Amino acid sequence: xxxxxxxxxxxxxxxxxxxxxxxxxxxxxxxxxxxxxxxxxxxxxxxxxxxxxxxxxxxxxxxxxxxxxxxxxxxxxxxxxxxxxxxxxxxxxxxxxxxxxxxxxxxxxxxxxxxxxxxxxxxxxxxxxxxxxxxxxxxxxxxxxxxxxxxxxxxxxxxxxxxxxxxxxxxxxxxxxxxxxxxxxxxxxxxxxxxxxxxxxxxxxxxxxxxxxxxxxxxxxxxxxxxxxxxxxxxxxxxxxxxxxxxxxxxxxxxxxxxxxxxxxxxxxxxxxxxxxxxxxxxxxxxxxxxxxxxxxxxxxxxxxxxxxxxxxxxxxxxxxxxxxxxxxxxxxxxxxxxxxxxxxxxxxxxxxxxxxxxxxxxxxxxxxxxxxxxxxxxxxxxxxxxxxxxxxxxxxxxxxxxxxxxxxxxxxxxxxxxxxxxxxxxxxxxxxxxxxxxxxxxxxxxxxxxxxxxxxxxxxxxxxxxxxxxxxxxxxxxxxxxxxxxxxxxxxxxxxxxxxxxxxxxxxxxxxxxxxxxxxxxxxxxxxxxxxxxxxxxxxxxxxxxxxxxx
Numbered sequence: 001x002x003x004x005x006x007x008x009x010x011x012x013x014x015x016x017x018x019x020x021x022x023x024x025x026x027x028x029x030x031x032x033x034x035x036x037x038x039x040x041x042x043x044x045x046x047x048x049x050x051x052x053x054x055x056x057x058x059x060x061x062x063x064x065x066x067x068x069x070x071x072x073x074x075x076x077x078x079x080x081x082x083x084x085x086x087x088x089x090x091x092x093x094x095x096x097x098x099x100x101x102x103x104x105x106x107x108x109x110x111x112x113x114x115x116x117x118x119x120x121x122x123x124x125x126x127x128x129x130x131x132x133x134x135x136x137x138x139x140x141x142x143x144x145x146x147x148x149x150x151x152x153x154x155x156x157x158x159x160x161x162x163x164x165x166x167x168x169x170x171x172x173x174x175x176x177x178x179x180x181x182x183x184x185x186x187x188x189x190x191x192x193x194x195x196x197x198x199x200x201x202x203x204x205x206x207x208x209x210x211x212x213x214x215x216x217x218x219x220x221x222x223x224x225x226x227x228x229x230x231x232x233x234x235x236x237x238x239x240x241x242x243x244x245x246x247x248x249x250x251x252x253x254x255x256x257x258x259x260x261x262x263x264x265x266x267x268x269x270x271x272x273x274x275x276x277x278x279x280x281x282x283x284x285x286x287x288x289x290x291x292x293x294x295x296x297x298x299x300x301x302x303x304x305x306x307x308x309x310x311x312x313x314x315x316x317x318x319x320x321x322x323x324x325x326x327x328x329x330x331x332x333x334x335x336x337x338x339x340x341x342x343x344x345x346x347x348x349x350x351x352x353x354x355x356x357x358x359x360x361x362x363x364x365x366x367x368x369x370x371x372x373x374x375x376x377x378x379x380x381x382x383x384x385x386x387x388x389x390x391x392x393x394x395x396x397x398x399x400x401x402x403x404x405x406x407x408x409x410x411x412x413x414x415x416x417x418x419x420x421x422x423x424x425x426x427x428x429x430x431x432x433x434x435x436x437x438x439x440x441x442x443x444x445x446x447x448x449x450x451x452x453x454x455x456x457x458x459x460x461x462x463x464x465x466x467x468x469x470x471x472x473x474x475x476x477x478x479x480x481x482x483x484x485x486x487x488x489x490x491x492x493x494x495x496x497x498x499x500x501x502x503x504x505x506x507x508x509x510x511x512x513x514x515x516x517x518x519x520x521x522x523x524x525x526x527x528x529x530x531x532x533x534x535x536x537x538x539x540x541x542x543x544x545x546x547x548x549x550x551x552x
Contacts, residue, residue, distance in 0.1 A: 014199060014216060015408050015409045016404065016405070016407060016408045016409070016410070017406030017414060017422075018216075018404075018405050018406070019422075020422075027220075027375065030375065030401075032224045032373065033196070033197075033220035033221065033224060034196075034223065034224070035196045036196055036219060036223050037110065037193060037223075038110040038219055041223070041262075041263060042067070042071050042110075045071075045262065046072075048265070049067055049237075049265055050066060051067075052066060052267075053065070054069075054070045054262060055103055055262075055268050056267060056268070056269045056286060057100040057270045058271075058272070058282060058285075058286075063100055065100060065103075070103070070104070070107070073104050074108045075108075075190070076186070076187055077104055077105065077108035077183060078107075078108040078109070078112045078187065079184070079188075079190045080185045081109065081114065082190055085138075085166070086138055087112070087114065087191070088114065088192075089113060089199075090114045090115065090137075091114070091138065091202065092137060092138065092139040093119050093131050093132050093139070094106065094116045094117065094118060094248065095121065095123060095128065095140070095141065095151065096121075096142065096143055096247075097143060097272070098243055098247045099143070099171065101143075101180060102248070103247070103258070103268075105169075105180070106201075109201075110194075110201075112190065113193045113194035115199055116201040117131055117135050117201070120246050120248055120533035120534060121147065121246055125154055125158065128140070128154060129157075129158050129161060129162070131204075131214075132164070133161070133164075134214070134409070135408075136164040137162070138164055138165065139165070139168070140158065140159070140167070141168075141169045141170075142154075142155055142168065142170055142171070143170070144171065144172030144173045145172070152168075152174070152175040152176070152177060155168040156168075169183060194219060196220045196223075197218055197220055198218060199217070200218055202216055202217075203215040203250055205407070213407040213410055214407060214408040214409070215349055215408065216404060216406075216408045221350075223263075224401055225254055225352055225402040228373060229254060229256040229260050229352065229372065230260045230263060232354045233342060233357070235256045235261055236264050236266065237264060237266050239264060239267070240286060240287055240290070241260070241261040241267070241268050241291065242269050242282060242283060242290070243268055243270050244274045244292065244293060245294065245297075245322075245535060246533065249322075250346070250347075251292055251294075254352075255292065255319065255346060255352055256319075269282060269288060274535060279291075280304070280310040283310065283311075284312065287314040288315055289315065289316045289317070290316060290319070291318055292318070292319040292344070293318060293320050294322040294323060294534060295320060295322070295323050295325045295326070295537075296472060296531070296535060296536070299471060302329070302337070303494070305336040312337060312338065315337060315338070316339055317339060318333065318341055318342070319341075319343075319344050319354075320343055321343065321344025321346065322534060323536045323537065324440045324442060325368075326461055326465050328462055328466045329465060330364070330366075331365050340357060341355075341365070342356075342357065342364070343355045343365075343368050343369050344369065345368035345369055345438060349424055350398065350424065351376055351403050351426070352372050352402075353368055353371050353437075354369040354370065354372070355368070355437070367437035367438065368430075368439060369437060369438065370438070371400070373400055373401055375400050375401050376401075377398060377399050378432070378438075379396075379398070380392070380393075380395065380397075381395050382394050382395070383395070388431075390432070390434075391431055391433070391434070393431045393441050393456075394431070395425065395427075395428070395429060396428045396429070396430045397419065397424065398423060398424055398426060399424060403424055404424065405422050405424075406418060428440055428444070429443070429444055429447065429456070440458070441458055442456055446476075448485050448487055449477075450484070450486060451483040453515075457487075459514070460487065460489065460509065460514075460518055461473045461474065461475050461489075463509050463512045463514065466512075467505065468494075469494055469498060469500045470492070470494065470497075471494040471495070472492045473489055473492070474537055475488070475490075476490070476539055480521075486522065487520045488520065488521065488523075488524060489505070489520035489523045490524050490526050490542055491523060491524070491526070492526060492527065492528065500525070502522075502525075505523055530545075
């Protein structure tokens with residue numbers, strides 16, 4: 001990229017506040033922003049090692065793509081999109097499961113500078129309709145059916161209600177829409193693609209209130225988070241990464257994810273389902289070395305490992321992130337799967353933290369890691385915005401070379417989500433250790449105020465998880481006329497465990513020596529928790545249920 005490239009702060013069409021010129025110059029000078037694009041990256045890898053396997057899609061059947069094949073297929077698909085009028089800057093909502101078609105579509109859009117809007121397979125009419133309308137999407141890419149749901153019928157409704165939406169492309173039987181297989185054409189004359197400082201895609205915020213905000217990521221900033229993650233996680237050409245979580249989500253995409261392994265010249269293996277019955281045979285067959293899990297799934301894998309006949313010996317590193325991973329659960333994983341654990345704490349808006357592979361075991365299980373970059377600036381403040389004492393808990397604020405300065409087309413929200421000097425208010429409550437590792441207490445809105453006493457759900461959850469009969473637990477607030485809020489512990493028991501009464505569980509918690517006000521007021525045993533589209537526990541769903549809970 002030329003030295004006189006326009007500063008991001010003046011880039012037209014970004015539709016969000018961005019890095020001031022002096023910050024952009026600093027990040028380029030430091031070598032964080034390398035002037036690469038995603039399309040260019042794939043082209044370079046295809047030229048460097050064309051016959052190396054880039055991608056494996058095991059179902060149905062088993063398909064493989066070399067780097068040359070993936071590059072060529074992305075070229076032809078990009079040309080087909082362009083021939084249908086999809087241009088640089090156009091938004092395209094992509095809602096595909098973990099299939100080779102997803103990777104091809106994304107790289108094709110990268111090539112022409114159209115912006116994928118990453119929807120999750122679990123999204124339905126409310127979310128998809130909003131994404132297409134708000135982003136003024138020109139196209140929507142779907143499977144024919146997935147998980148028993150017909151996405152074509154959904155697309156028909158959304159298209160009828162969205163004036164900007166001209167195309168629906170379907171992987172599989174298109175019905176009344178256009179088959180994705182009919183789109184590719186001769187790539188000769190494909191328009192020039194994006195510049196590194198321009199937008200690459202729009203991600204969805206992980207907010208739990210209302211519809212998600214759209215997060216604008218540039219090629220420069222996101223690629224830094226990718227190669228920075230690779231360096232920390234030891235990703236190289238020999239890495240075989242199993243994409244277990246939805247491939248459109250930030251964590252399995254870039255931490256280090258499928259983008260990280262493709263950047264390194266390794267192999268990404270797409271897993272059609274996250275359950276051990278699906279994933280464990282793939283680990284054995286494809287000799288998987290690395291994967292990433294959310295905490296509820298990590299718990300399931302930890303327990304299933306003791307019973308499996310699959311050979312999991314190739315598995316070297318398991319990253320767990322997307323939500324707080326409790327100490328008790330973290331201690332079980334590495335012995336159960338005979339692997340190394342890395343905790344990940346990050347957000348689609350930017351900041352990503354990792355425990356390091358050379359951290360001592362206690363640091364790995366008790367913290368959520370350190371930031372990727374020396375230029376990741378972190379402030380931990382109290383409710384009034386004042387810095388807390390070193391080691392104290394407070395609200396996490398951050399800015400840096402891959403943390404956005406504003407959501408896409410959301411000026412009112414940006415005014416409260418960011419400080420005047422560009423720090424992002426993450427909504428997380430954390431403390432920082434003497435080594436610079438962050439310990440996450442939870443989300444600010446998850447904190448329970450019981451008669452003026454503040455309770456961190458994670459502390460109580462960690463104690464309950466130590467009970468031998470407990471598989472998982474989630475502590476939320478329940479409204480109370482006298483105290484304002486009381487605590488309700490939703491508990492899932494281990495399969496085959498002896499029945500457990502709430503009074504016995506409360507006695508167990510009390511015996512661990514915590515303050516009496518932290519012992520759960522209510523306990524409810526359930527079979528499962530509501531989950532978000534990526535498989536994280538939905539505390540919003542649990543809080544809604546708790547609001548109508550009877551007195552226990």
